[in-house]
Amino acid sequence: MIKEFRLPDLGEGLTESEILSWKVGVGDTVTLNQVIAEVETAKAVVELPSPFAGVIKALHEEPGTVVEVGKPIVTFEVADDGGSAPSGAEGGDAAGAIGKREPNLVGYGAVVESSGRPARRPRNFTAVAPSAATASAAPAPAAAPASVDSTPDSAVAPAGSGERPRSTPPVRKLAKDLGVDLADVTATGPDRLITREDVQAYADGAQDARTQGTGQQGTGATAGSASGGPREVRTPIKGVRKFTAAAMVQSAFTAPHATEFLTVDVTPAMELLAKLKASREFQGCRVTPMTLAAKAVLIALKRNPSLNSRWDEASQEIVTFNYVNLGIAAATPRGLTVPNVKDADRLSLRDLAGAITELTETARAGKTAPADLSGGTISITNIGVFGIDAGTPILNPGEAAILALGAVRNMPWEYQGEVALRQVLTLSLSFDHRLVDGEQASRFLADVGAIMAEPGMVLTMV
Incomplete structure (x- = not known):
């Protein structure tokens, strides 16, 4: 059947x-x-x-x-x-x-x-x-x-004959992405096969003509860039990029964002990190400043639960979560994704490090399961890996807060009454002001900063 x-x-x-x-x-x-x-x-x-x-x-x-x-x-x-x-x-x-x-x-x-x-x-x-x-x-x-591999279409025809142009699936996709009608392209391949070069050349020529028509071309016969390529490249908005854009617009225009910053001396945390990497327990485990910051967030949330909540517009309720699905923003070739570690608050530091590593590697490979991209309750993003000190991150839709980690830098800093070269980090916290007041956000950020500045402070918080 x-x-x-x-x-x-x-x-x-x-x-x-x-x-x-x-x-x-x-x-x-x-x-x-x-x-x-x-x-x-x-x-x-x-x-x-x-x-x-x-x-x-x-x-x-x-x-x-x-x-x-x-x-x-x-x-x-x-x-x-x-x-x-x-x-x-x-x-x-x-x-x-x-x-x-x-x-x-x-x-x-x-x-x-x-x-x-x-x-x-x-x-x-x-x-x-x-x-x-x-x-x-x-x-x-x-x-x-x-x-579906590389064999061209069986229908062979020159442009304008009314028959389907001869090409391969990858070439047809390129033509679609560039907005090129294959019926208008002159084939130079064997047996009148339309090649990638034919499509690209037509696209570049069409761009030249459009540029000439609008009077944007400078002197000379070509409208290409100084490097010889097209002056513009158009990429279809789809997939992860399309979803991320819609989510960010929704978040930015739905939740009233506010952002606070805190710069802290994280030299003790970095020293702890070096000891963990050298310890037998953490052998083979990737421990980073993100790992320590994630653990600090989980501890601080227990003292400041309002940052682990959601605004339910339909029911007109504030939903406070008694678990933490910790979102980890990951830059991938397909765009930004924020998979989350389920029940991260139940994990040890070593297990948390392993979960974050696995999550980010899977995301960069484009293999994240849809279930791992939903249900997050609070997120962390590491902009420091790009050499950035601070920013104003946009909330992941449905979450009350997101913490951005800046770059760890050696800077002159006041230490024990003197100026010394210390390792310094800036934390940026964006939060939904419907759910979180300035006082609550400040207390949470101060707790995270205190743990990062002196990991031993955890003993006074748990």
């Missing part, structure tokens, strides 16, 4: 995702929960497991396409309820799993007993109308196939 798989909501209310790559092709036999695609949501890159065991009959979207939740993306031929294998299937045992289990939720599927990877057929992309698979029990006729 024919089964249609529609793009599920991969996060909390996400409305769309981008198909980054297909891990299967038309004709492949797949097992339940086998990864069939890699997609990017507004929060993270997610591997999409198969909800069925059977044969891929059609892939409805190409890599680089942004798909709305609920739209069909894959058509399967699976065993009927009687357990018969689909026609053309090369692994009857794999297909026979259908009927025994319900289709899995993304990321939470059942484990398939069968081992071994199914046989694979040539990876061809078949364009099928979304309704074709459901109109009949038989699969729809395949349109002209195009490889």
Whole structure:
């Protein structure tokens, strides 16, 4: 029988995702929960497991396409309820799993007993109308196939012939990103294949023409930059960048931000850090100023719980959390993400260090699970790694506070009645003034600063 798989909501209310790559092709036999695609949501890159065991009959979207939740993306031929294998299937045992289990939720599927990877057929992309698979029990006729790897489209035509231009999926994606219609591009590749260079040259030429038309070009025949490249580069706003922008705008114009600063002598904390790194207990564990600051935040929250709360507009209530999901801002190639360490207040310093390291490495690899990006209660961001001393961080939506760590610098500082060269750090605390008064914010920041200035002060706080 024919089964249609529609793009599920991969996060909390996400409305769309981008198909980054297909891990299967038309004709492949797949097992339940086998990864069939890699997609990017507004929060993270997610591997999409198969909800069925059977044969891929059609892939409805190409890599680089942004798909709305609920739209069909894959058509399967699976065993009927009687357990018969689909026609053309090369692994009857794999297909026979259908009927025994319900289709899995993304990321939470059942484990398939069968081992071994199914046989694979040539990876061809078949364009099928979304309704074709459901109109009949038989699969729809395949349109002209195009490889999802590097094989060009089978339709060959010069620009203006009315036929589809010949290109490869990566080139089509580049053209889409640059706003170029491939029908207007002159092909220079073999057999009239449109190459990346053709698309880039057309985009640069089109930019030249636009610049000339608006009178922005200087003297000379080229409108390119001094380095010879295009004068402008346009990047589609999507994925993590789009989500982050929307979240920051919402936060900035919903919560009344206020920011306080505190500069402290953290020489004792840095000395403690050196001792921890040399100790046997912390061997193989990455301990940084962020680790100590995170622990200081967790201790200070117990004395100042209002900073671990949320404003619930719908119910007109202030929700104070008795747990801490500590958000760690991470700069990634896809944009800023803020995954959080669940129940961070229950972790020892060593476990906290390990959790932060794992969280940030996963985020930079683009593999953060959507669940790790939601439910945060307070966040920390380290702008000091970029050589910045202080800033006014914007709150993560739904949180009452965010602490920014500046760079640790050797500076002349008053120490025991004299001026000495000390290691100094500036802390910047932004908070939601609906939830946190200036006094509460100041007490919290002072507690964090006291711990960072003299770690032994923890004994007076717990």
